[in-house]
Amino acid sequence: MSPPLLEAGAQVSPTDQDPADSPLHIEVSGLRKEYGDFAAVDDLDLQVRQGEVFALLGPNGAGKTTTLEILVGVRQRTAGEVSVLGQDPGADKRDWRNRIGVVPQNTAEYLDLTVREVIDHFGSFYSDPIPTEELIDMVGLGSKARSRTVSLSGGQKRRLDVAVGVVGRPDMVFLDEPTTGLDPEARREAWQLVTYFRELGATTVLTTHYLDEAETLADRAGIIARGKMLTVGTIAELGHSAGGGSLISFEEIGDVREAVPPELARLEEPVSGMRPTTTLATERPTETVALLIAWARDNGHQELSGLSVHRPTLEDTYLRLIQKAQDEVNS
Numbered sequence: 001m002s003p004p005l006l007e008a009g010a011q012v013s014p015t016d017q018d019p020a021d022s023p024l025h026i027e028v029s030g031l032r033k034e035y036g037d038f039a040a041v042d043d044l045d046l047q048v049r050q051g052e053v054f055a056l057l058g059p060n061g062a063g064k065t066t067t068l069e070i071l072v073g074v075r076q077r078t079a080g081e082v083s084v085l086g087q088d089p090g091a092d093k094r095d096w097r098n099r100i101g102v103v104p105q106n107t108a109e110y111l112d113l114t115v116r117e118v119i120d121h122f123g124s125f126y127s128d129p130i131p132t133e134e135l136i137d138m139v140g141l142g143s144k145a146r147s148r149t150v151s152l153s154g155g156q157k158r159r160l161d162v163a164v165g166v167v168g169r170p171d172m173v174f175l176d177e178p179t180t181g182l183d184p185e186a187r188r189e190a191w192q193l194v195t196y197f198r199e200l201g202a203t204t205v206l207t208t209h210y211l212d213e214a215e216t217l218a219d220r221a222g223i224i225a226r227g228k229m230l231t232v233g234t235i236a237e238l239g240h241s242a243g244g245g246s247l248i249s250f251e252e253i254g255d256v257r258e259a260v261p262p263e264l265a266r267l268e269e270p271v272s273g274m275r276p277t278t279t280l281a282t283e284r285p286t287e288t289v290a291l292l293i294a295w296a297r298d299n300g301h302q303e304l305s306g307l308s309v310h311r312p313t314l315e316d317t318y319l320r321l322i323q324k325a326q327d328e329v330n331s
């Protein structure tokens with residue numbers, strides 16, 4: 001048996017290549033997909049460079065899967081330009097398909113076959129597949145090679161899906177919600193595999209609604225809601241786009257505008273569905289907090305519950321953009 005390519009717990013570091021200098025592997029402009037009179041994807045633009053790990057981040061029903069399915073050529077678009085590895089996925093050429101690896105959202109059923117038989121079978125479609133034993137070890141199924149797939153746990157089935165998706169040594173890997181439903185350990189293993197694809201130089205696009213997944217894995221992410229791409233950037237850029245300076249949050253105790261002038265700190269829109277929280281964005285956090293503490297004491301509060309002062313994060317941007325998109329629909 002060949003040695004495992006990736007030992008459990010092993011770390012692999014990103015390549016030194018700067019994706020900003022690499023050619024575009026995905027170019028999408030004005031993409032639209034209608035189901036009847038409903039637009040699941042609405043005027044979406046996207047560019048992904050060779051070697052990048054790109055996360056399409058958004059809530060349920062945002063249009064992530066539809067976009068991914070169009071990129072891999074299993075769904076026709078209504079309008080827009082799409083190029084993946086220099087070709088229109090709608091043309092579905094065999095050579096092109098061989099360069100694409102897909103791990104769909106739902107775990108596949110592999111009848112009564114063993115793990116080894118499944119990988120052998122899918123590998124036989126390609127001219128230069130990763131050898132079955134090597135791939136089985138790579139996805140951490142070494143002890144299950146002879147097991148029938150029906151006996152695998154959810155996490156093990158997901159790893160088999162990944163193996164099937166990459167057996168042909170794809171230049172591009174698409175993973176649709178790769179870790180939904182996995183326990184924390186299986187989730188970490190799936191993350192390691194994505195890091196491994198990066199090491200191999202593959203371009204990777206994954207969809208997720210987990211912010212930590214995008215933060216851990218992706219070079220860049222696009223936040224998508226109601227079929228529209230709301231913003232795209234590196235994880236750091238997305239954090240900063242929530243606003244400069246610092247964010248001060250605490251459980252709401254009254255109208256903070258009595259205490260803090262608008263030129264010192266901007267009051268952010270509350271995020272619905274959360275405990276009523278006041279959030280202020282400011283370049284002068286110390287001064288603002290001093291005013292807040294005095295104001296709270298004057299109003300009989302010795303503590304500002306839940307007080308935090310932090311730099312804007314991906315989560316701040318995400319929650320605000322999703323909320324804004326929702327508000328626009330409701331108004």
Ligand SMILES: Nc1ncnc2c1ncn2[C@@H]1O[C@H](COP(=O)(O)OP(=O)(O)OP(=O)(O)O)[C@@H](O)[C@H]1O
Nearest residue numbers: 035040058059060061062063064065066067207209
């Ligand atoms: N075949 C279809 N016919 C009609 N509407 C559809 C179809 N497929 C998806 N939709 C709708 O299009 C919208 C986008 O769905 P999509 O599956 O792309 O979202 P998603 O972001 O991947 O969500 P999830 O995380 O729940 O998979 C949803 O409102 C969904 O109900």
